[in-house]
Amino acid sequence: MARVRARFGHRGHRPVGEPHQPLAAKRQVNIRKDTDVSADLLTVEGLSIAYGPTTVVHDVSFSVAKGESLALIGESGSGKSTIAKAVLRLLHHGEATARGRVALNGRDILALPEKQFRPLRGRALGFIPQDPASALNPVRTVGAQAHEAAALLGETDSSVRRTKILDVLEQVGLPDPMRVYDSYPHQLSGGMLQRVLIALTVLPRPSLIVADEPTSALDVTVQKLILDMLTELRQELDISLLLITHDLAIAAERADSLVVLKDGAVQESGSSRVVFASPQTDYARSLQADVPALHPDRYRDQRTAFQSTHDGGSRIGDVSSPSPGLQIDVQEVSKRFSAGGQDVLACDGVSFSVQRGRTHALVGESGSGKTTAVRLLLGLEQPDGGQISVAGQSTSGRSRTEVRDIRRHLQLVYQNPFTSLDPTWRVGRIIREPLDQFGVGTKPERAQRVREALESVGLPADVASRRPAHLSGGQRQRVAIARALVVRPDVVVLDEPTSALDVSVQAGILELLSKLQRELGLTYLFVSHDLALVRQVADTVSVLRKGQVVEDGAVEDIFSRPQHPYTRALLDSIPLATPASALGGLATEAKQLAKATA
Incomplete structure (x- = not known):
């Protein structure tokens, strides 16, 4: 955990052997041994929240000292965001009632009249929402919206405000702050938008930032950059952080302490290294067991058992394949689009193949060409060059009826089950x-x-x-x-099938997919930017960057001996999750290898 300690400026974790407090504890003591309760910036005591007659948060207590970070973790419905809304006084008036005490610098903000609490918003309490695209006004420039945050500084000179805005945009690592200042939200990427939100949040220098799933919609490399930036800003500005997340790996790596929630109640709490290394409750242990980086071989035995007895021919609609066992064959496929008056080469000579009953993964950041490759495979787009065949049947040069029959045996599971x-x-x-x-x-x-x-x-x-x-x-x-x-179908394309799900729900879906593959002999094309997840479920992998395959092969080889700098960067972005002395996993090994070969 030395790495985590260094990131947080070594504010004093408990020894690994020191016990933390399970469900029975009603007061979670801050992890700093040299800090008494009076030094806590945020203190939550006996917080219960109800919507009408239904209580959704039950007697929750925790505290955060100045300059420290605490993560609330748990599945959807565990009460994380509801607690955050109570801290921010964003619960719907008349619909929700909160009992207990939420104190900021000793003042019970739940008891404050709105007129007295309003000046604390932005200045003392900052908020980074989950979805940056919906948090900014789409018809106003970033600069215009930034001036609202700068107004909290009390500065009346607009030119001085603008200078401070440009300074903070540069501080969060945005290239060309002036361009960002003049841009509308739709002209910026998701990662840039999230940096803009962080910049606007830290501009008034709040004492506490509440970050609600701040990286859930971002690529793994952008996620790492955002989390690194939050950590650095917290150290430089001595800002406390209340992190809301369902990702135990991120929480363990980035927070000083954890509070594990289930059905609105605290299951256990304490130092993140202690809770993560030796969870005391069944629920916390189940969350830990579902972290992909810690259990890279979870489905390997199941896949090996199936493949040893089912290697063989393929079929599409009772038509024998001339290439035994080969279900997908993509060779030198290219696709060019026109965007904004410019040609974009979305796929540039992409090639990969998948054997029957196996899982092949396409990985890469947004814009790497994954989605285009999938659309070409499904026949939703036609390639400019190259060949695509499914079980030996070419998808080009055929009648609509023949292509339709092929598509019947090639199905897609979309990314977001909510849409x-x-x-x-x-x-x-x-x-x-x-x-x-x-x-x-x-x-x-x-x-x-x-x-x-x-x-x-x-x-x-x-x-x-x-x-x-x-x-x-x-x-x-x-x-x-x-x-x-x-x-x-014979082939199922899985387009980020678990990215919108909690880690425990994700594990259930992956168990289901593994079971169906064993029973039905399904072939999967798994599209993801999460390499820890890919390591669990895939047999082979292609790494895409800017429309090109930069590396491909067996998952074990790619993860153990990455050859391309981009692959190493992706591997280095996997949350470390545990200290080297605690539970191991491929993530730790991969990061060490990546750094050694960089």
């Missing part, structure tokens, strides 16, 4: 839609297939009568998988 399912349809109709489109079977046969598909993904039959809004995120993604499987 990929029609909210006005019931689940049964959603799953049945591919059968209707391809004219498969009679009406009773289709109904039976829907029931079988629901059963195969572990959902009860009565889910068919519900709408997506009545399902959890994990259940929605299972519905999306059932929809892909209902036509009994």
